[in-house]
Amino acid sequence: MVKLKDDKKITQIFQAALKLVAKKGLSGMTMGDISKEAGIATGTLYVYFTSKDELINALFAACRESSVQVSFKGYQPHTPFKPGFRHIWLNILRYKLQNFEESVFMEQCYHSPFITADTREKAQQLSAPFYQLIERGKKEQLIKNIDTGLLITFMIGTMNELVKQTHYSGITLNRSRVNTTFDLCWDALKA
Amino acid sequence: MVKLKDDKKITQIFQAALKLVAKKGLSGMTMGDISKEAGIATGTLYVYFTSKDELINALFAACRESSVQVSFKGYQPHTPFKPGFRHIWLNILRYKLQNFEESVFMEQCYHSPFITADTREKAQQLSAPFYQLIERGKKEQLIKNIDTGLLITFMIGTMNELVKQTHYSGITLNRSRVNTTFDLCWDALKA
Amino acid sequence: MVKLKDDKKITQIFQAALKLVAKKGLSGMTMGDISKEAGIATGTLYVYFTSKDELINALFAACRESSVQVSFKGYQPHTPFKPGFRHIWLNILRYKLQNFEESVFMEQCYHSPFITADTREKAQQLSAPFYQLIERGKKEQLIKNIDTGLLITFMIGTMNELVKQTHYSGITLNRSRVNTTFDLCWDALKA
Amino acid sequence: MVKLKDDKKITQIFQAALKLVAKKGLSGMTMGDISKEAGIATGTLYVYFTSKDELINALFAACRESSVQVSFKGYQPHTPFKPGFRHIWLNILRYKLQNFEESVFMEQCYHSPFITADTREKAQQLSAPFYQLIERGKKEQLIKNIDTGLLITFMIGTMNELVKQTHYSGITLNRSRVNTTFDLCWDALKA
DNA sequence: GATGAATGAGATTTCATTCAT
DNA sequence: TATGAATGAAATCTCATTCAT
Structure with missing residues (x-):
């Protein structure tokens, strides 16, 4: 048996990159x-990614994917719209607060030359469930x-923006604050 | 008699930097x-800015300043709140759309180590009029x-976000679209 | 009972190296x-050769040896000189054409720091039969x-050079062409 | 007035490269x-050549060119063929002996991936005068x-090969030796 | 023996900055 | 001031070699 490429190592690399960005x-x-x-040799990075570009694109895709996946966790399509929407909204908020580094990374990537059109395209496709959600609300x-x-x-x-503000102001979001913030968003979108 | 530092050249440099970002x-x-x-020699950059950091900080400050300045242009403090708020909101929207590169630049700077605490501090201070505006609305x-x-x-x-979306979707904001968008924002903030 | 080092594998490695050079x-x-x-793992190379240098030196020696060995195949020392010389000359020509990659490899090695003095020395010693042949012709x-x-x-x-020219021009050497080429060489050397 | 790119520096770089090869x-x-x-900073190399590849290709082209140019120096097209041919032959011999490093470099380049098809093509074109010369001899x-x-x-x-042999055997070519060697070549080519 | 991931020294290349003109 | 060649530290990437399995 031989040593095989190690998924855990990819996670380590991603964590390290996020922390640094x-x-x-x-x-x-x-x-x-x-x-x-990440506690590995420089050369090892190139075992997992052929270039810095590729590493960044892969990380971008991974962040996007996990973010979307978390968003809909526990969502029941048959719940009435507003509580369902709220559930997702809270998922996202929680995720973004707990993974603030990812947000920073995504923002920095947005206009960087690192992200290829292909990566961008694939990220866009992951938005489909959000489109469906909003369409339902409109219907x-x-x-x-x-x-x-x-x-x-x-x-x-x-x-x-809320997450940034929360993160940097050092305020901890208690339940009432979260409610207020949700209302802000809901009032904007609601018909 | 020596030529003095040339303001026009600084503008050229800033424009070039924005375009590139x-x-x-x-x-x-x-x-x-x-x-x-910018159509000048590398060495010349160092006549106007002592380092890349300084250049970026100066550009950041300049963008921030001009953006704030434009925001309140034509604002009459004695107008009723909502139309006044709307006026400013439109100023900002227009400015950001017409100077999209600046928005990108500001966003990119947000989490970069280029921007010094000092620059950040000064940028923050320029927000005072906005604070006053919102405080008035709350009062x-x-x-x-x-x-x-x-x-x-x-x-x-x-x-x-609206500006980004508008810019990248290629949609031109006609009057009704602007109104809709303003309502979105207003509904969120209004008591 | 362990499998022993595999001669077939050495051949594979040599073939691969020649092709690549x-x-x-x-x-x-x-x-x-x-x-x-060669269709094996990197680590396996080091089972057969302790280093890249060693691999190249071994290949160099092997090429030299097989080239010399082929040269005198079928040579009858008692034949008159010219037909004997011609026989050897044809052996070499045929070998070099059929093993063009080896020629390239040998040429590339000539001025490279890979080949050690020792390898060079041993290669030189293999020229002895050629020396004897020419000495006979001179006598x-x-x-x-x-x-x-x-x-x-x-x-x-x-x-x-003839082989290179033939190889790259894509010309196939028919009998008459080979004769002409041999004459070229013979005219040069003949007293 | 500004410092301008320096042809002398290119020569230095070429000399350094030849010596090292x-x-x-x-x-x-x-x-x-x-x-x-070459006595310059590494970065400076990249002022003159965009990559190692380009440097090597440029050197290859330069060697080829200067070699061809030297070959026909002092050649009178109206001289009878054999002395004219001899003159050129001697030019080449002298050049190759005095610029042995170039020969080594050219040989090493021949099968390297550095030399582009384009460079090869241009080198080939420089052979035209040799073709004319030989054609004349045939006519x-x-x-x-x-x-x-x-x-x-x-x-x-x-x-x-003669140059290699001469160089490595340490023999100095006196007039008689040169004559003998020329005869070797002439006997091969002559009708 | 065989594997291929891991290593890290060293190669190529980039780039902020300096400096001679 | 303006220039752009020169610099060299540091970044990216390669690759011979090792080592755990």
Whole structure:
């Protein structure tokens, strides 16, 4: 039996990269830093990723995927719309707060030359469930009858901002604060 | 008699930098790129800025300043709140759409190690008028009674997202679309 | 009972190396390439050769040896000189054409630091039969009375060039063409 | 006035590269070595050549060009064929002996992946005068009526071998030795 | 013996900055 | 001031070799 490529190692690498982007920005993150942070040799990075570009694209895709996956955890399609929407909204909020580094990373990537059109495309496709969700809300006349893409961008964008604000102001979100914040968002979208 | 430092040249440099960040991201922008794009020699950059860091910080400050300045242009403090708020909101929207590269740049800077605490501090101070504006709205019970910082982050954040969405979807904002979008924001903030 | 080192595997490795040198040059050939081309793992190379240097030296020696061995195949020392010489000359030509990659490899090795003095020395010793052959020709006054080393270099050198030319021009050597080419060489050497 | 790219520096770089290839082979020559040998910073190499590949291709082209140019120096087209041919032959011999490193470099490059098809093509084109020369000899029925390409390869190939042999045996070519060697070549080619 | 992931020294290349002109 | 060649530290990436399985 031989040593095989190790999924755990990929996780280590990803964690290291996220930590570094949060600390030093995308431009300040080097392959050397990543390997040191991940506790492996620089060369080993290239066993798992053929280049820095590929590493970043893979991480981008992984973040996107896990974020989407978490969003719908525990969501019951047959629940009435608003509580269902709220459930997802809370999932996202929780995820983004607990994985703040990912948000930073995604934001930094957005306009970087690292992310390829292909990666971008695939990320976009993962938004499908959100589209369906919003469409349902519109059909039930609970959500404003505006371009769905716009509503989603808005919803996600505001969450990002809320999370940033929360993170940097050092405020811990108690239940009432969360409720207030949700209302902010809901009032915007509701028909 | 020596020629003095040339303001026009600083503008050229800033324009070049903005163009490059939009195209290649902050991490992909080199001093060589900037000089080439600005049509000057690399060495000349160092006549105007002592380092890349300084250049970026200066550009950050300049963007922030001009953005704030534009925001309140034509604002009459004695107008009733909502139309006044709307006026400013439109100023910002227009500015961000017309200066999309600046938005990208500001976003990229947010988590980068380039921006010094000092620059960040000064940028923050420029937000004072927005705080006053929102405080007024809260006093008049037109705006939700939530932490002002949160409301501002929210307001600015949503605009950024709207602008991004508009820019990338290629949609041109006609009057009705702008109105819809404003309502989205207003509904969120209004008490 | 363990399997012993496998001669077939050594042949595979040598074939792979030759193919790669012909394609990418000695400087472009990596141990990784060789193992892939040979269809074995990198580590396995080190079961058979302690280092890249050793592999190359061993291959060099093997090529030299088999080339010399083939040269005198079927040679009858008692035949008159010219037909005997011709026989050997044809052996060499045929061998070099059929094993073009070896020629390329030998040429690339000539000035490379890979080949040790020892390997070079041993290769040189294998030239003894050629020296004897030429000496005989000189004694019989059929070959020019010039430094034997020079004559041999000349003879081998010209063959190499003929083979290269033939290989790259894509010309197939028919009998008459071979005769012409032999005459070229013979006219040079003959007294 | 500004510092301009320096042709002398290119010569330095070329000299350094040639010296190193002769000493360590093409595979052993690093950009770091070259810069050190040339007495400049590593980065400076990249001011003159965008990559190691380009440097090697440029050097290859330069060697080829200067070699061809030297070959016909002092050649009078109206001289009778054999002395004219001899003159050129001597030019080449002298050049190759005095620039032995170039020969080594050219040989090493021949099968390396560095040399592009384009470079190869251009090198080939420089052979035109040799073709004309040999064609003339054939027309005057002084040279064997064989494929011209073959004759040229042969002529050049033998010179290379002679030079190698001379260089490594440490023999200095006196006049009589040169004559003998020329005869070797002439006897091969002559009709 | 065979495997191929892991290593890290070293190669190529980039780029912020300096400096001679 | 303006230039752009020169610099060299540091980044990315390669690859001969080792080692755990």
